[in-house]
Amino acid sequence: MTSEQKLQAYYFLKLNRALEERLLSFYKQNKVVGGLYRSLGQEAISIGSAMALQPQDWVAPLIRNVGAFLVRGYRPRDLFTQYMAKATSPTCGRDCNTHFGDIQRGVVAPISMLGAMIPVMVGVGWGSRMQGVDRVGLTYIGDGGTSTGDFHEGLNLASVWKAPMVLIAEHNQFAYSTPTSKQMAITDLVDRAKAYAIPAEIVDGNDVLAVFAATGRALEHARSGQGPYFLECKTMRMRGHAEHDDARYVPAELLEQWRGKDPIERFTRQLLDEFGFAPEQLSEQDERVKVLIEEDAEFADNSPYPDGSGALGGVFAS
Amino acid sequence: MITMLEAIRQAMRDELAADDKVVLIGQDIAEFGGAFKVTQGLVDEFGSERVVDTPISESAMIGAAIGAAMVGLKPVVEMQFIDFLACGYNQLVNFAGKMRYRWGQGASLVVRGPCGAGVSGSAFHSQSPESSYLCVPGIKVIYPSTAEDAYGLLRSAIQDPDPVLFLEHKFLYRRIKGEIGSKPIPLGQAATRRRGHGLTVVTYGAAVHTALEVAEQFGDQVEVLDLRCLLPLDEAAVFESVRRTNKVVLYHEAQKTLGMGAELSARISESLFEYLDGPVTRVAAPDSPIPFSPNLEKAWLPGSEQLAQACRQLLNY
Numbered sequence A: 001m002t003s004e005q006k007l008q009a010y011y012f013l014k015l016n017r018a019l020e021e022r023l024l025s026f027y028k029q030n031k032v033v034g035g036l037y038r039s040l041g042q043e044a045i046s047i048g049s050a051m052a053l054q055p056q057d058w059v060a061p062l063i064r065n066v067g068a069f070l071v072r073g074y075r076p077r078d079l080f081t082q083y084m085a086k087a088t089s090p091t092c093g094r095d096c097n098t099h100f101g102d103i104q105r106g107v108v109a110p111i112s113m114l115g116a117m118i119p120v121m122v123g124v125g126w127g128s129r130m131q132g133v134d135r136v137g138l139t140y141i142g143d144g145g146t147s148t149g150d151f152h153e154g155l156n157l158a159s160v161w162k163a164p165m166v167l168i169a170e171h172n173q174f175a176y177s178t179p180t181s182k183q184m185a186i187t188d189l190v191d192r193a194k195a196y197a198i199p200a201e202i203v204d205g206n207d208v209l210a211v212f213a214a215t216g217r218a219l220e221h222a223r224s225g226q227g228p229y230f231l232e233c234k235t236m237r238m239r240g241h242a243e244h245d246d247a248r249y250v251p252a253e254l255l256e257q258w259r260g261k262d263p264i265e266r267f268t269r270q271l272l273d274e275f276g277f278a279p280e281q282l283s284e285q286d287e288r289v290k291v292l293i294e295e296d297a298e299f300a301d302n303s304p305y306p307d308g309s310g311a312l313g314g315v316f317a318s
Numbered sequence B: 001m002i003t004m005l006e007a008i009r010q011a012m013r014d015e016l017a018a019d020d021k022v023v024l025i026g027q028d029i030a031e032f033g034g035a036f037k038v039t040q041g042l043v044d045e046f047g048s049e050r051v052v053d054t055p056i057s058e059s060a061m062i063g064a065a066i067g068a069a070m071v072g073l074k075p076v077v078e079m080q081f082i083d084f085l086a087c088g089y090n091q092l093v094n095f096a097g098k099m100r101y102r103w104g105q106g107a108s109l110v111v112r113g114p115c116g117a118g119v120s121g122s123a124f125h126s127q128s129p130e131s132s133y134l135c136v137p138g139i140k141v142i143y144p145s146t147a148e149d150a151y152g153l154l155r156s157a158i159q160d161p162d163p164v165l166f167l168e169h170k171f172l173y174r175r176i177k178g179e180i181g182s183k184p185i186p187l188g189q190a191a192t193r194r195r196g197h198g199l200t201v202v203t204y205g206a207a208v209h210t211a212l213e214v215a216e217q218f219g220d221q222v223e224v225l226d227l228r229c230l231l232p233l234d235e236a237a238v239f240e241s242v243r244r245t246n247k248v249v250l251y252h253e254a255q256k257t258l259g260m261g262a263e264l265s266a267r268i269s270e271s272l273f274e275y276l277d278g279p280v281t282r283v284a285a286p287d288s289p290i291p292f293s294p295n296l297e298k299a300w301l302p303g304s305e306q307l308a309q310a311c312r313q314l315l316n317y
């Protein structure tokens, strides 16, 4: 990363976290419709990876990839209004939370069914190459999601077709209440990729620079025609599955241990101590974050709910 | 005169030639030409970049087709047997079918393949799955009965901006022949196959041919209306016919419970109550898996005798 990119990464990390903190207060005020899913402690994965994309690449973020939306140019208000079911949301209230996208921005809206985005992004990469377009499709999956049929079908097809696709698995130790040990008989997700002859790396998911660099390698590989690439980002889900879940099934020591590895604290220390940024440079970014969050939170809060007229229509083009 | 199978191939050939965004995706469809040889020869004409073999991964095939459609291709996905679409149900129904409504992005793709019973295909190679895809939003469903329709409707399906399920009754593949046109046939238009004034048999797919056979026995009494497309549905044509004949038999090979006939029955009762001179009648398959042995399968199939019996009863009502 260049110095400029480092500052940018810092800004996005802080924006991601502040956005979710603001969402949490909306949630506590009962202004969030439905559950609130956090990426606390995992922000470096979405941001490091999305920043490594080229403008022409496409990404399909999942529920914990708020950061990828931000890097792709969406504003906090888009997430706020989505979570609050407002008329001003990108889907005009038709779908929830991170279920939005726009191919003009290279963002594919996810569906809830875990694993489903993998074959779709294989098709995005493959279909682009078929038309001579340089474009890699990137998507994410949780450790639990790697047990789905679509994960395996998708990776196999990607490998057979040598599709320019990158899959980032966020190994955050739990799938709702299920620890990885009950999810699979292996400990490293990269072993899954080996079965499909897909090159795979284990990455420290709490290190934004490492994620950025590894994603860069992965994209390079995919772009060069050698086929898909798999990254396993080791990390920890620091909250419950969603905010309703107190996650008492997670051992306290485990959380304690990971609290010391917070990706934002760590990157901040690096910026100051290793890369020689001045504290004012960072507080300048913090101020930008604060202003934007406040402005967008107000926008969302003041936005109307859709009236019923938008409920129907638009199933087909005509 | 060409077979329905050749008509389907010709539709794909013409679309591949007309639009370089069209690609075929399926199992054993390239050099091998497909399990039924529907795509035979197309790989030689259009190359393995556009006629693409896949692993046995129905979900990934449809998912990849959706992704490819989003970047501008027009994929036509062959299910070796339409029964296997059950393994790709999620991608078709939850991804493709709902995307335009949810976020404004459509996917122009066709899923096609052989369906239907009558060839001892047993429980997993004989089904008529249309109901499963009509009871969820977002998927157009086409079920042609003639070579001409198979050609014209498939061309329209491939050009359509939304997901289309194209059902090909395997019993008809090589058994019926016809002249084909050179143009797409618009979706959503039923066709009157025979005029009559005593009752209307509303049907589609292979059942159209059974209905025509049966109608013969009743002189000018039985009208046969071929739906051709189940969604978009030509409700107006159904209503127009029933308003004239005042009696209707809804006839299809798919299961009776919650089938197309159930839906039409409800719509007719809701809208044409005063026009009816007899009970809305259904002839359709029982709520039971499709058996293997020919005699058992024959007993399972809602055939000509059952239909004739229903027509007789209703005409005499």
Ligand SMILES: Cc1ncc(C[n+]2csc(CCOP(=O)(O)OP(=O)(O)O)c2C)c(N)n1
Residues within 6 Å of the ligand: A064, A112, A113, A114, A115, A141, A142, A143, A144, A145, A146, A148, A170, A172, A174, A175, A176, A237, A241
């Ligand atoms: C196919 C499917 N089955 C079940 C669910 C319900 N579900 C939503 S999130 C979740 C846990 C996901 O765990 P993981 O993939 O590890 O991701 P994480 O939540 O840890 O980020 C489950 C079971 C789903 N969304 N999709």
